[in-house]
Each structure stands twice: as C-alpha cells, then as structure tokens.
Amino acid sequence: xxxxxxxxxxxxxxxxxxDRTAADLGAQAVGALLRDTGLPPDAVEAGFVGSVxxxxxxxxxxxxxxGISGPPVFxxxxxxxxxxxxxxxxxxxxxxxxxxxxxVVGVENLSAFGGGTLPLTTADVEIDxxxxxxxxxxxxxxxxxxxxxxxxxxxxxxxxxxxxxxxANPRAHFRQPVTLDEVATSRPVADPLRLLHCCPxxxxxxxxxxxxxxxAAELGTPSATIRASVVRSGRFHTSHRDMTWPDITERAAxxxxxxxxxxxxxxxxxxxxxxxxxxxxxxxxxxxxxARHTAHKAVTNGEFDRDGRVAVSPSGGLLSRGHPxxxxxxxQLAEVYWQLTGAAGPLQVAGASVALTHTTGGGIYGVDNGAxxxxxxxxxx
Amino acid sequence: xxxxxxxxxxxxxxxxxxDRTAADLGAQAVGALLRDTGLPPDAVEAGFVGSVxxxxxxxxxxxxxxGISGPPVFxxxxxxxxxxxxxxxxxxxxxxxxxxxxxVVGVENLSAFGGGTLPLTTADVEIDxxxxxxxxxxxxxxxxxxxxxxxxxxxxxxxxxxxxxxxANPRAHFRQPVTLDEVATSRPVADPLRLLHCCPxxxxxxxxxxxxxxxAAELGTPSATIRASVVRSGRFHTSHRDMTWPDITERAAxxxxxxxxxxxxxxxxxxxxxxxxxxxxxxxxxxxxxARHTAHKAVTNGEFDRDGRVAVSPSGGLLSRGHPxxxxxxxQLAEVYWQLTGAAGPLQVAGASVALTHTTGGGIYGVDNGAxxxxxxxxxx
Numbered sequence: 001x002x003x004x005x006x007x008x009x010x011x012x013x014x015x016x017x018x019d020r021t022a023a024d025l026g027a028q029a030v031g032a033l034l035r036d037t038g039l040p041p042d043a044v045e046a047g048f049v050g051s052v053x054x055x056x057x058x059x060x061x062x063x064x065x066x067g068i069s070g071p072p073v074f075x076x077x078x079x080x081x082x083x084x085x086x087x088x089x090x091x092x093x094x095x096x097x098x099x100x101x102x103x104v105v106g107v108e109n110l111s112a113f114g115g116g117t118l119p120l121t122t123a124d125v126e127i128d129x130x131x132x133x134x135x136x137x138x139x140x141x142x143x144x145x146x147x148x149x150x151x152x153x154x155x156x157x158x159x160x161x162x163x164x165x166x167x168a169n170p171r172a173h174f175r176q177p178v179t180l181d182e183v184a185t186s187r188p189v190a191d192p193l194r195l196l197h198c199c200p201x202x203x204x205x206x207x208x209x210x211x212x213x214x215x216a217a218e219l220g221t222p223s224a225t226i227r228a229s230v231v232r233s234g235r236f237h238t239s240h241r242d243m244t245w246p247d248i249t250e251r252a253a254x255x256x257x258x259x260x261x262x263x264x265x266x267x268x269x270x271x272x273x274x275x276x277x278x279x280x281x282x283x284x285x286x287x288x289x290x291a292r293h294t295a296h297k298a299v300t301n302g303e304f305d306r307d308g309r310v311a312v313s314p315s316g317g318l319l320s321r322g323h324p325x326x327x328x329x330x331x332q333l334a335e336v337y338w339q340l341t342g343a344a345g346p347l348q349v350a351g352a353s354v355a356l357t358h359t360t361g362g363g364i365y366g367v368d369n370g371a372x373x374x375x376x377x378x379x380x381x
Numbered sequence: 382x383x384x385x386x387x388x389x390x391x392x393x394x395x396x397x398x399x400d401r402t403a404a405d406l407g408a409q410a411v412g413a414l415l416r417d418t419g420l421p422p423d424a425v426e427a428g429f430v431g432s433v434x435x436x437x438x439x440x441x442x443x444x445x446x447x448g449i450s451g452p453p454v455f456x457x458x459x460x461x462x463x464x465x466x467x468x469x470x471x472x473x474x475x476x477x478x479x480x481x482x483x484x485v486v487g488v489e490n491l492s493a494f495g496g497g498t499l500p501l502t503t504a505d506v507e508i509d510x511x512x513x514x515x516x517x518x519x520x521x522x523x524x525x526x527x528x529x530x531x532x533x534x535x536x537x538x539x540x541x542x543x544x545x546x547x548x549a550n551p552r553a554h555f556r557q558p559v560t561l562d563e564v565a566t567s568r569p570v571a572d573p574l575r576l577l578h579c580c581p582x583x584x585x586x587x588x589x590x591x592x593x594x595x596x597a598a599e600l601g602t603p604s605a606t607i608r609a610s611v612v613r614s615g616r617f618h619t620s621h622r623d624m625t626w627p628d629i630t631e632r633a634a635x636x637x638x639x640x641x642x643x644x645x646x647x648x649x650x651x652x653x654x655x656x657x658x659x660x661x662x663x664x665x666x667x668x669x670x671x672a673r674h675t676a677h678k679a680v681t682n683g684e685f686d687r688d689g690r691v692a693v694s695p696s697g698g699l700l701s702r703g704h705p706x707x708x709x710x711x712x713q714l715a716e717v718y719w720q721l722t723g724a725a726g727p728l729q730v731a732g733a734s735v736a737l738t739h740t741t742g743g744g745i746y747g748v749d750n751g752a753x754x755x756x757x758x759x760x761x762x
Contacts, residue, residue, distance in 0.1 A: 047614075052437055056460050057743045057750055060614050064749035069615035070632070073752075074466055077456040079437050085455055089470065096477030233428075233441050234450035251451070362438045368445035369438050371454075 001095040005216040005223040006377060007209045008037035009334035014173040014204035014322035018111040022054040022205075025327075026062030026107035029205035033103065034066055037209055037221050041067030045099040050076050050086035050106040051326035053113060062105050062205075079361025080273065082106065083206070083329025084231065084373025090210045091229040091375075100215040106330030107205040133275065134198060136364045138190035141278035144244045145192065148293035150281070152192045156183035157299045158277035159196050159319055165306060166316020168346040171331070173202045173322030197277040202322025206331035222341035227354075228259035228376040236363025236370035244293075248372040249286035249360055256374040257288075262354060264288035267310050267376075269339045269355035271332040274317040280304075283358060284312060287374075311349040314339070325361075329373055332357035340379040353379040382476040386597040386604040387758060388590045389418035390715035395554040395585035395703035399492040403435040403586075406708075407443030407488035410586035414484065415447055418590055418602050422448030426480040431457050431467035431487040432707035434494060443486050443586075460742025461654065463487065464587070464710025465612065465754025471591045472610040472756075481596040487711030488586040514656065515579060517745045519571035522659035525625045526573065529674035531662070533573045537564035538680045539658035540577050540700055546687060547697020549727040552712070554583045554703030578658040583703025587712035603722035608641035608735075609757040617744025617751035625674075629751040630667035630741055637755040638669075643735060645669035648691050648757075650720045650736035652713040655698040661685075664739060665693060668755075692730040695720070706742075710754055713738035721760040734760040 010032035012025040026049065034041060047068055049059035059073040078085040083106030090102040144150060160180055166172040178196055186195040216223050232252040238245045257263050264287060272287065274280035281295040289310055290298040298304055304312035315321055315335040318328060336355035338344040344352075355377050363370035391413035393406040407430065415422060428449055430440035440454040459466040464487030471483040525531060541561055547553040559577055567576040597604050613633040619626045638644050645668060653668065655661035662676040670691055671679040679685055685693035696702055696716040699709060717736035719725040725733075736758045744751035 056433055056458060057752065059459070060743060060750040060752065064615065069749045071614060072466075072469070072612035073459075073614040074470065074612070075458040077437060077458060078440070078454075085453075088453070089455065092477070092479055093473065096473070096479055098473055098477055231453035231455070233452060233454040234445065362441060368450045369441040371438065371441065 002097055003213045004091050004094045004226045005211050005213060006226060006333060006337050007211045007216050007219055007221045007223045008033050009208045009337040010036055011171050011331055011334055012205040013171045014202040014324055016111055017109060017203040020109060020203065022051065022058060022107045022109040023061035023065065025109060025203060025205040026105050027065035029207040030062060030103060030105050031066045033207040033209055037219060039209065039219065043101055044068045044071065044103045045101050046071050046093060047073035047103045048076055048086040048090045050082035050330060051108055052077055052079060052082055053110065054107055054326065058107060062107055068103065078371035080325055081329060081359045081361045081371040081373045082326040084359040085371065087208065087330060087333055087375060088229045088231045088373055091226055094210050094212055100212040102210045103207060104210060104330055105205060105207045106327035108324035108326045109203040110201040110324060111203050131364055134190045134193060137276040137278055138193045140243050140282060141192050144278055144281060147244055148296060150296035153180060154296035154300060155192065155197055155277040156180050158274065158280045159183045161299060161305065162274060162313045162317040162319040165314050166320025169316045169321065172316045172320045173200050174320045193276060199275045199318035199323040202324040204322065204324040204327050206327050206334050208330055208333045208337065222343065224337055224340040224377045224379055226375060227262065227378050228256040230256040230259065230374045232372050234368050234370060244282055246282050246286045246360065248370040249283050249358065252372040252374040253287045256376050260376040262376060266354050267356050268352040269314060269336055269349050270310055270312045271315060271335055272312065272358040273360045274313055274319050275323055277319065280312065287358060306349055314347055314349050329359040332359065333375060336377055340377055383478055384594045385472050385475045385607045386592050386594060387607060387714060387718050388592045388597050388600055388602045388604045389414050390589045390718040391417055392552050392712055392715055393586040394552045395583040395705055397492055398490060398584040401490060401584065403432065403439060403488050403490040404442035404446065406490060406584060406586040407486045408446035410588040411443060411484060411486050412447045414588040414590055418600060420600065424482055425449045425452065425484045426482050427452050427474055428454035428484045429457055429467040429471045431463035431711060432489055433458055433460060433463055434491065435488055435707065439488060443488060449484065459752035461706055462710060462740045462742045462752040462754045463707040465740040466752065468589065468711060468714055468756060469610045469612045469754055472607055475591050475593055481593040483591045484588060485591060485711055486586060486588045487708035489705035489707045490584040491582040491705060492584050512745055515571045515574060518657040518659055519574045521624050521663060522573050525659055525662060528625055529677060531677040534561060535677035535681060536578055536658040537561050539655065539661045540564045542680060542686065543655060543694045543698040543700040546695050547701025550697045550702065553697045553701045554581050555701045574657060580656045580699040580704040583705040585703065585705040585708050587708050587715050589711055589714045589718065603724065605718055605721040605758045605760055607756060608643065608759050609637035611637040611640065611755045613753045615749050615751060625663055627663050627667045627741065629753040630664050630739065633753040633755040634668045637757050641757040643757060647735050648737050649733045650695060650717055650730050651691055651693045652696060652716055653693060653739040654741045655694055655700050656704055658700065661693065668739060687730055695728055695730050710740040713740065714756060717758055721758055
C-alpha cells in the first residue's frame with residue numbers, strides 16, 4: 001500500500017438550507033476545496049460521493065458543477081457511514097496506486113424531505129413499528145444507565161461538552177452552548193433521551209482531497225497522512241442481550257489500530273459518531289478510549305475535553321455540528337485535517353498529532369445490517 | 382495491475398416480482414453464486430452492490446441473508462451503470478491486490494414503485510417537463526432516422542433480433558419472439574418509438590464473483606479474464622446539436638480497448654445498453670462495431686446476429702431480458718461469463734473468446750450528467 005495524504009478539506013456549513021439542493025451544497029464544498037488547494041478540476045482523476053438521500057447520479061450533479069466531468073465517479077451509500085465509506089474507497093484507490101488524486105464529497109439535504117426523523121427505509125417491519133434511531137438509542141441508553149450506574153445527568157454532560165465545543169465552530173449547525181438544566185428540561189424524545197441529547201437533522205456538505213505522496217509534494221498544501229482506513233459491515237451489537245457494546249465499532253477500530261500500528265493511547269483527537277449523547281459513551285468504550293461502563297466518568301472528569309486526555313468531538317460532534325447523513329463522515333475528516341495541520345483556530349487541540357474518526361450506521365432492523373468506518377490520521381513530521 | 386478473473390455468475394431471473402423485495406432477489410442471486418461455486422460466505426472479503434432504488438444499506442440487506450456479514454460492503458449508484466460501476470470497483474480492488482475474492486451483486490425491484498416510467502429524480506426541471514428516458518431516446522431516434530436514412534422498420538429489426546435471441550433465454554423477462562408487424566403496430570410511446578422498441582421495467586438481480594489468479598486456481602471453477610474495466614462520467618452526447626453520438630460511450634470504449642490491447646474487430650460477443658431499439662444503433666456505432674450511421678444496415682444484413690460478424694445482445698439484451706436498473710450491468714457480465722466458458726446453452730455463440738459489456742445511464746438532465754461502464758473479457762486459453 002502506498003502512503004495516502006489528506007491534502008485539503010472544505011465544507012458547506014451545516015444547518016438548515018431549505019432553499020438549496022444537495023447538489024448545490026456539494027458543489028459549494030468541492031468548489032471551495034479546489035479554490036483552497038489551487039487544484040484544477042481536470043487534475044481530479046476520480047470522485048467518490050457519499051450520500052443517502054441525494055438521489056440518482058448525485059456524484060455527477062455535484063462534481064460537474066465545478067468542472068469535474070469525464071473521470072470515473074461513483075455515489076456510495078452505507079447509511080450514516082456513507083461519507084466514511086466514500087473516503088475509504090478513495091483511500092483504497094490511491095493506496096493501491098490506481099490514482100494520484102481523488103476527490104471525496106459527502107452531501108445531504110434532509111430539509112428536502114420535510115424534517116422529522118427520517119427512516120432509512122420503510123421496507124422493514126421494525127421501522128414500521130416505530131423502531132427509528134431515537135428509539136433504538138433510547139433503549140441502549142436505558143440499558144447503559146442500568147449496567148453502569150450512570151445517570152441521565154451523565155448523558156447530559158456529553159451534550160454540554162459537545163455543544164460547548166461547537167459554539168466556537170463556524171461550520172456547526174448549533175453554535176449555542178447549553179447548560180445541564182437546559183438539557184434536562186428540553187422536551188422528551190424517547191425516554192431517557194431529551195431533545196438536547198439528540199443531534200439535529202442537518203443539511204450540508206464536506207469535501208476532502210486524497211493524494212499520493214508525490215502528488216501531494218507537487219501540490220504543496222498542508223497535509224496529514226491517513227494511517228488507517230477501515231470499513232466493516234455486519235452485526236451492530238454483540239447481541240440483543242448486550243446492546244451497550246457496539247461490536248461493529250470494536251471490529252472496525254481493532255482493524256484500524258492494527259493497520260496504523262497505533263492504539264487508543266496514541267490518540268489526541270477523536271471525532272466519533274455522537275448522534276445521541278449515549279452514542280458517544282458506547283462508541284468511546286468500543287474504541288478503547290475508556291474501560292467498559294466508565295466513559296461517563298471520563299466525561300465527568302473532563303478527560304474528553306479539548307484540553308483533556310483525549311479530545312472527543314472537539315468540533316462539537318454530531319450533537320453540535322449536526323448530522324447531514326452522507327456528509328458527516330467526510331466532515332469528520334475535514335475537522336481532523338484542520339486539527340492535524342494546526343489550522344483549527346479556536347477549536348485547536350494543542351499538540352494534536354494523531355486523530356481518529358468514526359461513523360456508524362444502520363444496525364436497527366436486523367442486527368447484521370450495520371456499517372462502520374474508522375480512519376486514523378497523523379500529522380506530518 | 383494483477384489479473385482479475387470472473388469465476389462464477391448467477392441471476393434471479395428478470396421479470397415482475399411484485400411479491401418479492403429487492404433484498405430477496407439479491408439474496409437469491411448471490412446465494413446461487415455461492416452454491417454454484419462452492420464458496421463459503423466467509424471467504425468473501427468485500428462486497429459491492431449496485432442498485433438505484435434498493436434503499437439504504439441494500440448491500441447489507443442482500444449479503445447478510447447468505448451469511449456474508451462483517452467485511453467491507455458498499456452500495457454503489459450510477460443510474461443505469463450502477464451494476465457496471467459495482468463490478469468496476471470490485472475489479473479495482475482485486476486488480477490492485479487489496480482483495481483476492483470479491484462478490485458483486487446488482488439488484489432492483491421496480492415493481493415496488495408501482496410501474497410506469499420511473500424518473501431518476503424529480504429534482505431536475507427537464508424531468509419535471511416530461512423529459513424522461515423514452516422522450517430522450519425518441520428525439521435521438523428522430524434525429525438518427527433523419528441523418529442516416531434509416532427507417533422506423535430498421536429500428537424494429539433491432540427489437541425483432543433481440544426478442545428472438547431472448548426467446549431462448551430462461552433468465553429473460555420477455556421470452557416471446559416478435560414480428561416486424563407486431564412491433565410496428567404496438568402502441569405508440571414517444572414518436573417514433575412504440576412499446577416494442579422499449580425495454581420493460583423489470584425486477585431481478587445478478588451476482589458475479591471476481592478473484593485473483595491464485596484464488597481462482599484454488600477455487601477451480603470455469604473462469605474468464607477481465608481484460609479491461611472502465612467507468613466514465615460526464616457528457617453523454619458530443620453536444621445537443623449532435624444527439625446521435627454518445628460521446629460517453631466512445632470515451633469509455635476507447636479507454637477499455639486501450640487497456641485490453643484489443644479493438645472492436647476482436648469482439649465475438651457484445652452485450653450493450655439497448656434500453657430502446659435506437660440505443661443499440663447509437664451505442665454500437667460509438668463502440669466501433671459499425672461505421673457511423675450504418676449500424677441499422679449491419680442489423681438488416683444480419684451482422685449482429687448470433688451467428689453474424691459480432692453477436693450483439695445474444696442474450697436478448699435489455700429489450701428482451703429486461704432492465705432492473707442496478708442489476709443490468711452485472712447480468713451482462715453473467716451472460717458473457719456463460720458465453721466465454723461455453724456454458725450459454727441455446728444462446729451460445731460459437732467460438733466466443735472475446736466479449737464486451739456496456740451500460741450507460743443518465744445524460745438527460747444536463748449533458749454532463751452521464752455514467753458509462755465498459756468491460757472487456759476474454760476466455761481462458
């Protein structure tokens with residue numbers, strides 16, 4: 001495998017863009033990427049676009065608007081891991097020597113679907129019966145509180161931390177910090193989850209540029225190295241009897257740590273899939289950032305703060321940045337790109353040199369239906 | 382690039398399957414593939430599933446039913462070239478040495494959407510104004526007749542040929558031959574196209590297995606070599622002033638011929654994108670199977686018959702097999718696999734040793750929005 005470098009990143013800020021199309025948002029992000037890196041559109045040899053609801057040929061619709069027309073382009077879908085999966089396929093294409101310069105875009109406009117909780121499909125009996133994501137994570141939360149002794153206030157601390165982090169992020173959907181009391185009194189969604197324990201449905205896009213080492217040297221932009229790129233499918237939980245252990249995250253992370261030759265203790269920055277406050281705790285444990293049933297204590301102790309042991313969701317995470325499904329995984333790569341190149345401004349984690357990103361999707365209807373992507377990146381020496 | 386071998390193929394026969402889900406059909410195809418090749422599910426290292434309308438995580442929904450759960454799997458979308466694009470990404474993953482054994486599935490259930498012409502999107506003003514595929518190909522047909530001197534009867538001859546071919550194909554949606562008179566008197570769709578100039582909306586699935594040479598030798602199934610795999614995006618026509626030249630097909634084919642070190646004269650079998658009778662003529666010319674404005678004469682002269690100069694759509698093509706969008710490109714690979722391994726039964730083209738498959742999609746709304754896949758395969762010596 002050849003080294004693969006992340007050589008640029010850009011986003012169309014997340015929020016509600018009811019008057020924009022998914023293609024508009026994607027073109028804004030990849031247009032900014034080309035402008036910022038000085039790369040001419042015809043230097044892009046292939047394109048991967050992650051999207052769930054963008055519609056047929058969203059890859060072409062996005063890329064041709066900025067003059068990327070002709071090369072192989074693909075729309076990639078893997079639920080909430082769509083963006084991470086698009087990055088993975090681009091990484092594979094560069095790592096294998098097939099291409100030197102590949103653009104990745106994640107894009108979604110959920111406002112086009114009228115808002116509310118959007119089912120991934122209506123083809124499954126579980127979803128027809130109301131088993132949408134907030135319901136699934138509420139059950140996981142109930143069980144986690146029972147097993148770990150954590151309280152609803154511990155869940156709320158995740159929201160307070162991430163909303164606080166996101167307050168300084170100009171790319172975030174929500175830029176207002178919240179208090180424990182505000183979380184506790186926000187309207188109930190699915191017990192024990194309240195509104196401020198849940199990420200918003202957002203619209204937005206993100207774009208990153210993946211290059212071979214020689215191409216990156218020629219381009220001359222700040223860069224970070226992708227040390228591991230892993231996608232896994234299959235079982236979300238160990239079983240329905242153990243719904244607080246996201247097996248798929250553990251499998252993907254183990255493979256990524258092995259590929260990178262690094263472990264959880266090496267990480268300075270983590271952007272993980274905190275679609276709900278409980279999700280940060282479950283996935284942090286499966287990523288090895290805290291012992292099982294202790295992640296809530298790590299949050300309480302400030303270990304996951306921007307200046308803590310490992311900064312978890314310093315961008316604000318999904319809880320603050322928002323969750324435009326297909327865009328989320330790509331935007332995580334963008335956020336850690338800025339961290340690792342010292343360009344994160346008020347979000348900067350001091351001395352950030354190794355970062356991990358994580359998205360996971362599916363896993364409701366049929367426990368084997370999950371998708372998970374994990375990337376590990378390192379700053380250039 | 383390492384050699385990549387096609388080591389097995391299976392389909393869920395195309396037709397109307399109103400009582401089945403897309404996942405059912407896909408599982409039937411990939412289940413038959415595993416059974417026929419004797420491959421255990423856990424030997425599959427990655428999966429690519431082409432689908433347009435299958436819904437989120439259709440890759441997981443298909444593959445986990447046959448026990449492929451855990452490895453990286455991806456849903457790939459590129460309109461009518463979705464299946465071919467999934468094959469391409471699988472080919473790239475094996476050619477680059479990333480994997481030794483990758484499963485590809487194409488799947489679609491269009492009946493789930495109520496039938497009729499299915500717009501790829503409703504986000505485009507052209508489609509809102511009625512510019513669906515039959516309308517687009519009708520305009521191309523009008524122009525082709527004007528430029529070439531061909532007649533509507535010449536178009537009908539394509540339907541008669543392909544419906545005749547498909548009559549012997551147990552996997553085809555339509556298995557009744559039609560006469561010139563039946564085509565001419567079938568109900569008008571978009572002048573000059575009549576119903577029997579158009580492929581049906583079908584439901585179905587197809588699966589193929591791509592392996593490295595060492596893995597293929599171990600597996601021991603009949604195999605064919607993938608000599609070229611190309612995907613292109615961008616401009617469908619040269620311009621709106623030249624709508625009878627599918628530029629995207631020519632660009633993809635040129636790259637494929639260069640990669641294979643072969644040319645149109647080397648081909649014994651071609652499965653191309655005859656979604657409408659006119660499409661066979663346009664794409665045959667852009668693939669170099671006939672000089673421009675002469676493909677209708679080649680059809681009239683029998684040059685594209687099963688025992689002609691080059692067998693075009695010996696499986697029956699989309700006109701007879703049907704067109705379950707995401708499944709079509711994969712099913713073409715399956716059909717030529719059987720041709721090149723001498724297993725095509727009544728469809729067999731004598732001495733078939735080199736074959737080309739071609740799908741193309743999009744290209745209505747915005748001339749830059751096309752997708753095209755071309756594969757060239759050769760029999761083992």
